[in-house]
Amino acid sequence: MGAEKTKAFGTIAADAPLNEMNIQRREVTSKDIEIEILYCGVCHSDLHTARNDWGGTIYPVVPGHEIVGRVTKIGNEVTKLKVGDLAGVGCLVDSCRECNSCEHDLEQYCLNGFTGTYNGADKHLGIQTYGGYSEKVVVDEHFVLKVPANLDLSAVAPLLCAGITTWSPLRHWNVGKDSKVAVVGLGGLGHMAIKLAKGLGAEVTLFSRTPGKTKDAKELGADEVVISTDAEQMKSVQGKFDLIIDTVPYVHDINPYVSTLNISGTLVLVGYLGELDPMLNTVPMIMGRKTVAGSVIGGIAETQEMLDFCGKHNIVSEVEIINIQDINIAYERMLKSDVRYRFVIDMASLKK
Numbered sequence: 242m243g244a245e246k247t248k249a250f251g252t253i254a255a256d257a258p259l260n261e262m263n264i265q266r267r268e269v270t271s272k273d274i275e276i277e278i279l280y281c282g283v284c285h286s287d288l289h290t291a292r293n294d295w296g297g298t299i300y301p302v303v304p305g306h307e308i309v310g311r312v313t314k315i316g317n318e319v320t321k322l323k324v325g326d327l328a329g330v331g332c333l334v335d336s337c338r339e340c341n342s343c344e345h346d347l348e349q350y351c352l353n354g355f356t357g358t359y360n361g362a363d364k365h366l367g368i369q370t371y372g373g374y375s376e377k378v379v380v381d382e383h384f385v386l387k388v389p390a391n392l393d394l395s396a397v398a399p400l401l402c403a404g405i406t407t408w409s410p411l412r413h414w415n416v417g418k419d420s421k422v423a424v425v426g427l428g429g430l431g432h433m434a435i436k437l438a439k440g441l442g443a444e445v446t447l448f449s450r451t452p453g454k455t456k457d458a459k460e461l462g463a464d465e466v467v468i469s470t471d472a473e474q475m476k477s478v479q480g481k482f483d484l485i486i487d488t489v490p491y492v493h494d495i496n497p498y499v500s501t502l503n504i505s506g507t508l509v510l511v512g513y514l515g516e517l518d519p520m521l522n523t524v525p526m527i528m529g530r531k532t533v534a535g536s537v538i539g540g541i542a543e544t545q546e547m548l549d550f551c552g553k554h555n556i557v558s559e560v561e562i563i564n565i566q567d568i569n570i571a572y573e574r575m576l577k578s579d580v581r582y583r584f585v586i587d588m589a590s591l592k593k
């Protein structure tokens with residue numbers, strides 16, 4: 242099955258640029274939805290996987306897990322969407338569906354490991370999964386999202402990773418009108434954290450190392466910007482925040498932020514995987530029942546909840562549209578944080 246060739250853009254080695262290639266997609270099974278991909282967001286994970294920065298990349302790799310498009314074919318048991326509907330696919334395309342996590346709509350924490358949208362183990366074809374830098378994708382309906390029709394489709398794409406990654410902790414820690422939320426880092430994740438926290442009615446502060454981002458942060462909805470290198474400003478927010486979403490993707494000192502948590506407050510790491518340096522000082526945690534936590538993306542039901550919320554509140558990502566042929570340049574710019582705030586590929590460019 243699935244001898245059909247699908248046009249895609251990927252790489253054959255860690256040190257090779259991304260280029261056009263053909264991949265295999267499975268034929269639509271009874272529960273599957275085939276989606277013509279219209280836009281695909283560019284996440285930092287794409288770059289790290291393409292270059293094998295985390296190890297474990299299987300080549301060839303086709304990145305992309307912020308996918309939006311239109312349904313072109315459905316299996317005979319599909320009920321969620323019909324041909325012609327808008328559809329989205331995020332970071333996962335399968336899970337075991339029977340463990341405790343899966344039974345509680347927490348597929349991202351599947352005890353048997355979820356299947357990533359790319360570089361995962363495809364249960365159907367027995368090869369690796371290929372992501373959204375491609376003309377189409379075939380996904381089980383359970384893992385396909387409905388996309389609100391009122392939003393700019395290209396700017397919806399990053400909601401499927403950057404959006405849900407920040408939405409899930411906001412919901413888990415019950416952020417609402419009386420909450421004081423702080424965001425560390427203003428990139429793809431950080432700018433969504435500001436918009437979504439604001440949408441939920443919270444008072445939102447951005448921690449930034451330099452004053453250069455103040456104007457942008459306020460335009461995105463931040464009520465306040467605190468310069469984290471300014472001792473006086475940091476002192477003024479001691480004990481203030483109920484939740485801090487730390488989106489910084491590299492090793493950094495989180496101790497100064499823990500001190501700004503309210504009693505029983507939580508700092509949740511969503512951007513950095515690895516050991517902390519310097520180490521965590523437990524004194525302010527113990528003396529204030531504070532928590533340092535982590536969180537990864539979100540489950541399918543929660544992702545749908547986030548998309549519906551964004552539709553209702555007109556929330557989308559700030560994007561810069563590129564052609565697929567410019568993806569290697571885009572990666573270089575991302576490494577320099579030279580993007581406001583997410584690159585999104587117009588997949589029509591793949592047809593050129």
Ligand SMILES: [Zn+2]
Nearest residue numbers: 284285286402
């Ligand atoms: Zn991502």
Ligand SMILES: [Zn+2]
Nearest residue numbers: 337340343351
């Ligand atoms: Zn599971």
